[in-house]
Amino acid sequence: MVAAVKPDGRWARLGMPVGFLVLSAVFAGAYLTGPEPVRLVLLLLSGVIAAIAIALGVRINALPDRRPWMLTVLALAMLSIANAAWYLPAAIAGGAQTPPDWMAVPPQMAGYVFFLAASLMIVLRHTPRDASGTIDAAVWGVALATPVWEFLFRPRLLAAGQDTATQLFVLTQLLVLFGICGALLRVARTSGRGQVSLWYLFGALGMTLLGTAAVHMLPAGSGSQGSVPALLFALGYLSLGAAGLHPSAVRLMSPQRCATGGTPKMQLSMFGAAMLLIPVVGAIGQLTGSPPDGLLLTLAPMLTIPLVLIRIGRLNVQRSRDQRALAHQAAHDELTGLINRRELFTLMERAIERHADGRGGDLALLYCDLNEFKPINDRYGHEAGDAVLRATARRIAGAVREGDVVARIGGDEFLIFCPDADSDTAYALGSRIVRALAEPISWRGETLRVSTALGTTVWTQRETVAPDVLLAAADTRMYENKRTQTNRSVYCSDEASSPTLRTSRM
Known part of the structure; x- marks a missing residue:
């Protein structure tokens, strides 16, 4: 051997x-x-x-x-x-x-x-x-x-x-x-x-x-x-x-690493200069007395034109990829991958218009705010806080129904928008979210715990309403729940960590 x-x-x-x-x-x-x-x-x-x-x-x-x-x-x-x-x-x-x-x-x-x-x-x-x-x-x-x-x-x-x-x-x-x-x-x-x-x-x-x-x-x-x-x-x-x-x-x-190219303008300028060199050289040869070089002016473009087409195709692909990336960044939260407030409100406006036209059922909005999040950030640092936010996003996304929309609107605040959801559906969904977020989170050998306060509003009227109005109503209910903290056993058997859920009908 x-x-x-x-x-x-x-x-x-x-x-x-x-x-x-x-x-x-x-x-x-x-x-x-x-x-x-x-x-x-x-x-x-x-x-x-x-x-x-x-x-x-x-x-x-x-x-x-x-x-x-x-x-x-x-x-x-x-x-x-x-x-x-x-x-x-x-x-x-x-x-x-x-x-x-x-x-x-x-x-x-x-x-x-x-x-x-x-x-x-x-x-x-x-x-x-x-x-x-x-x-x-x-x-x-x-x-x-x-x-x-x-x-x-x-x-x-x-x-x-x-x-x-x-x-x-x-x-x-x-x-x-x-x-x-x-x-x-x-x-x-x-x-x-x-x-x-x-x-x-x-x-x-x-x-x-x-x-x-x-x-x-x-x-x-x-x-x-x-x-x-x-x-x-x-x-x-x-x-x-x-x-x-x-x-x-x-x-x-x-290969282990990428080469670092110049700016796109510089790359295209150099690319164009290379393409221009071929006919210029052929012309110089003819001007100096050599017979026309048909072989060069035929064969060299035959080799380079396919490369040019591939290059242009890659530029188009890269442009489309960059546009998709920018659109994704504009509509999503970088840390959790959830949509952001702007994108959520856009989706809500469309759903509200459909609802006002008599299509679909009631609309529910759940406002979720984490408790005990700041002490985790203060004690373990922002990496631990980021881990909690990512885990929260995954657990909320796993608890909602297909068609429901989950967004992070900043800090430790999350919104869940539910088309075709009455009060009972919103109540049941909020209960699942509360139970899911009450589970401990493992991080670098530590066990992190947070609870959540949830406020919910359900829009039943067949008329247009601004998303901000629904958000303000759900926010109000969430803070009321934080203050009263009653009926905990309805949402989780662990009463020490379970908040209440109050649902308003509008």
Whole structure:
């Protein structure tokens, strides 16, 4: 059985980086001094080593999501097949040989697709915490790839007489790799201590970009045109293996914090600047004498427009969510979650209008005021008082009927509005509330007790009345009950803590 590697151990902090550097140095030395067959073996071996390292990392580190890393192993397998197709004929024949497109291009494209999918899966684990920022970063990555293509890669490809298919392949590579880099840079802000593994991923992307540049930038026919790109690709594969094997991959797959973005205006301004950069770069290239770049002006928008649509959709969702949150805050008490006085009066006005039109039964309003609440606040502090208020809200909500409305109007005062409730119904409901609130409340090992004084008014007349009038009547009854405290046994067997309930008919 393989022993688990401690993420914070000395091996993780020192051994892996040293091992990676040593292995990379060995590969570099062998590439620069060895013959072509040795380079081919090392290139293929780097992919195998990386795949084994990732498989071991998945098992040893018990990663919470293995799918991105399994896709990375598949990507390495496809790229190794493509590399064999490119370099094996040259090694066997002893010279530069170009393989048929069907042998090299499909596995290479498949490898990039798998790697793109794996990168997106890692990004998506962080996206829920910072979706807008991640999309912005990806768009900026694609946008920054456009000047690199227009002023570095494209002139070389045109000078070399490369066909449209080759240009399309290289441009796609650049846009995708830069987009992934942008998204992962944003992920770096949420990965916390998982950044070691993330920087290995950046190393792999960087080596891939440099290898792609070397293939097309180095002079044709030079020995370095084949060996330097192969070395860079091999180092990129080794960096991928290190990313999966390093224990910090666990934290990379388990984001712990959110990135803090700028203001919405600043975010949208930066987003718009990224979108504007693409056509501007294309126009500059044409103005400086280059032929029109239809590939760039077609492919880059094809990649960014879906991201733009997602970004706009998220803005709409966020706006709706903010509006709902503001509406909820305006209508509810923050501590208990009950509706507040303003919302209660709105509901009461509608019910009173229906009642005045002859619809429904009588309307009852119960005014509930806690006794012994201030001594609890004074002795145990406001946290205990808040716990009592939350418990009171839950118990009242559990005692009322479906359709009754419970509100907190401030301090230790609660209102219960009951449509279709006569005096007997209101009396029975008040009794249930009194019994429920007389039960002790446990808080941090302490037993807290409160009682309640209830006043009730029932509106029977089929005419409009202001909610304030009903509130004042119920308030009056509540204070009368506090003063008299009679008929306690009607509401609770514990006479020492039970108040009275007087009901007025209006």
